[in-house]
Amino acid sequence: MALKITHECINCDVCEPVCPNHAISQGVEIYEIDPDLCTECVGHFDKPQCQLICPVSCIPLDPEHEETPAQLLDKYRRLIRL
Structure with a gap:
């Protein structure tokens, strides 16, 4: 399942550079994750x-984007081929 950033986000800028898939970007109010x-x-x-680097722990699983570990691995494989 994809992750999401909640409104507890303090816009500290530490999550974006650690994302290996470039899924995190600055949104209108807070950072956002592209599922x-x-x-x-x-x-x-x-x-x-x-999640490891977030100082306020505002990045939970996104229940609107449930995926199994196998689906996440398939997505990873598709992304690295791009």
Whole structure:
């Protein structure tokens, strides 16, 4: 399942550069995660890097974009071929 950034975000800018899929970008008010690009770092790291670095823990799983580990790995494989 993709991740999302909640309104607790303080716009600290630390999550965007650690995302290996470039899924995080500055939105109108806070940073946002593109669910089509987010693989929860599957294929790159054991744990989502944005969650590890976020100082306010505002990056939970997005229940609107549920995916299995196999689906996340397939998405990763498609993304690296681009």
